[in-house]
Amino acid sequence: MRTIDWVDGAIELVDQTLLPDRLVMLRITTVDDLIDAIRRLAVRGAPALGVAGAFGVVMAGGDREQIARLRAARPTAVNLAWGVDQVTGSADDPLKTALRLRDDDIAACRAMGERGADLVQSLTPGDARIMTICNTGGLACVERGTALGVVQTLHERGRLAEVLALETRPLLQGARLTAWELQRMAAPYRLVVDSAGPYLLTTGVDAVLIGADRVAANGDTANKIGSYALALGARRAGVPFIVVAPESTIDAATPSGEHIEIEDRGDDEVVTVRGVRLAPEGSRALNPAFDVTPNDLITAIVTEARVITP
Structure with a gap:
């Protein structure tokens, strides 16, 4: 599809x-x-x-x-x-x-899947237990995906133990979209509350795989809000933190993460969930859709052409 x-x-x-x-x-x-x-x-x-x-x-x-x-x-x-x-x-x-x-996007996703799976297998002797956030599968691309494309390749190779997919508040792209895609590929997975992710990295996760919406020239990456917390948790737990994104996401005109404009999507997505109000009427919210992970917290950036170690 x-x-x-x-x-x-x-x-x-x-x-x-x-x-x-x-x-x-x-x-x-x-x-x-x-x-x-x-x-x-x-x-x-x-x-x-x-x-x-x-x-x-x-x-x-x-x-x-x-x-x-x-x-x-x-x-x-x-x-x-x-x-x-x-x-x-x-x-x-x-x-x-x-x-x-x-x-080109279809070909790039296949190449990222192979290159990323090779990297994960080089870091993990057995079947890999992967944590991911947001949705980075075929729904985020034309086919297969970036970080979730690596997961799919590992699954096809018989080297995937389990995926821990963060729900990804406020719009639940992990619970709604990633879980849907993992079910379609018959891959083993469990959903995780966003705030539990950093702690669960201490319980035997082999790698964090995320995508990126922009990679700055110095290797800082902007991705779904919550990615930075996972990077901090991964560094503390000694878990590889791997960004999977096409070469087209690398923006040489943006020197570093501090120059990336972060979209704020307003109050409604936070104070309601799919039309159901959670917070008192009149509540205001901060709703950054993305955060920036500094390059020193990133183990590798995998593209269709290369593996970059910032």
Whole structure:
């Protein structure tokens, strides 16, 4: 199954806000509808956003205002702007370029899965017990995924003991999306409350695998909020902390993590859960969608082309 694709002149993508209850494919025919799908997280994940941006430029038909709004729809993930720029800066036919980016993402995820699984197996003599946060599977890409693509490769090799998947508050991408994908691949897993993750790293986890929405030039990485706490816990417990992300996520124009704009998604996602209010009426919230992990806490960054040790 592809999370996002170009079909008969329009974008078709999985509406991830409806999972795991329903698997619904949206058909996107306008740039405005695509921007809405991006902002409400119907499509999410750095690689998938890159492909969405590329297809969106095709749909914009050269309208610069629409392209600029699309490029700015989510500020932290560099891949959205990268996908837009790859198509607008190409001399080739826009659709041809966008389809090439789609195919490159599929190939990159397979390569990251193999390279990352090789690294985990080199660090772990037996079957690996992996901790992960958010969703980094095929839903975050076109197919297979980044960090969860490594998990899938380990599972296919018969070298996966268990996945501990953090629920990932406030939008529960781990509980809703990662668990759904792990069930589909018949991989053993258990869900973990976010705040339990750092402690559970002391109980026999072999590696933490996460994705990234942006990798700064110095190796600092921005990823789903809660990643930094896992990095701190992993350093204390002596557990390898591995970031799996495509080369397109590396942003040489951003010197370090302190230069990464962190998106705040407002009160509602924190004070309610799927429409049910948890906090008293009028409660305010801080809701950073991402945090930054400094490079000195990262064991390795795995891309489709190389393993980087910051």
